[in-house]
Amino acid sequence: MTGELSPIDKAKFAAAKQAASLVESGMRVGLGTGSTAAWLVRCLGELVREEGLRFRGVPTSSRTADLARDVGIEVVSLDEARWLDLTIDGADEFDGDLNLIKGGGGALLQEKIVATASDQMVVIADAAKEVERLGNFPLPVEVIPFGWQTTQALIEETLVSMDVMGRQTTLRMNGERPFFTDEGNHILDLHLGRIGNARQLAMVLNQIPGVVENGLFIDICDKVIIGYGDGRVETRDINAGTVSESQLDFVEDDNIFRDI
Ligand SMILES: O=C(CO)[C@H](O)[C@H](O)COP(=O)(O)O
Incomplete structure (x- = not known):
């Protein structure tokens, strides 16, 4: 139940749920690693099971691969997919130019390879990850x-x-x-x-x-989706120069929270 989730988990979930709506059937999608990316994978699993979404996922770690298979996502390797439409991943820090520090979860190598092999990289994060200048996070x-x-x-x-x-x-x-x-x-x-x-x-x-x-992920990220504990979601697109806002309604009995 969302009532048991901390505000930070709600923020991560809100960003992840918004990002999941970018995935369309037929796409090849890079799946990031970490707690925010895990929410994304669960959201996508729900869309696969309940709405018939069909896409191929390229995980960026063994942890993400296990979770993706568990929730019903078709998992392929990067070499099978060759090139990806989209990668969605978390970050440890992002700045105003959407440059990032990643690797807090130890998966930076696969994450960088996968993000670089994608038409678009979208970062999902809670607001605390935004910094004026990178470097506070080791x-x-x-x-x-x-x-x-x-x-x-x-x-x-x-x-x-x-x-x-x-x-x-x-x-x-x-x-x-x-x-x-x-x-x-x-x-x-x-x-x-x-x-x-x-x-x-x-x-x-x-x-x-x-x-x-x-x-350090420099000039790789195209878009950041920032989630807040109250369900607010802000999307910044660095290429289009746009900022948009939306509001997520947490559904109290959402299946996704059952096993958390
Ligand atoms: O780079 C990463 C893993 O290597 C993660 O994306 C980063 O550590 C953010 O993790 P979380 O979503 O748990 O805060």
Whole structure:
């Protein structure tokens, strides 16, 4: 029941439900990772089961793949789909130009590949994800396990000449052990506080041997759908330069909340 959902979950759900309405039968759709993207997948599952929506979904993680199959979505790989009409994903931060930090859930590599192979990328988020300048959320950088400490040292050395506020880096852990991504890599979280030039940093980080990808998504996102706890939804389209608002009515006995 929605009454048991926190305002933040209601906000995430509102954004996800609005985004689900962008998916049409016949589309190939990238499915993001994280708690907001999980709401999207549940909303799409409901449309598949109850309204006969037929589309192919390309998940960006094993977690999303499992959930998508569970709710009845036809799951295909990116290579089967080749090119996507649309990708919908969450974000850890977005700025006024719709540049993003992603990878809080550790899926940034697949997320970036899938979003880049899409005609359109739509981010769904609660309002707390909006920032004036990226960098407060630690920037995830995926590195291969071989020599990861050397890669970390090279990253820290590189940060000295970058326009950032902090330079501390930490290995992401999963309890007592290092976290492993779906590709078997590690994540270094860069505690930068404030990133002066995100475009330059994204390019420089990817030049360092051992770095697979970084969580800065520059010029990839086309649209952000921001949900609020009261059901308000704001959609900003960076290409069209438009902002629109709508209101979601939470349906108290919505099936989607049953197992949450
Ligand atoms: O980048 C991501 C996963 O790698 C997520 O999209 C990001 O962490 C946002 O997650 P949530 O919707 O749970 O706040």
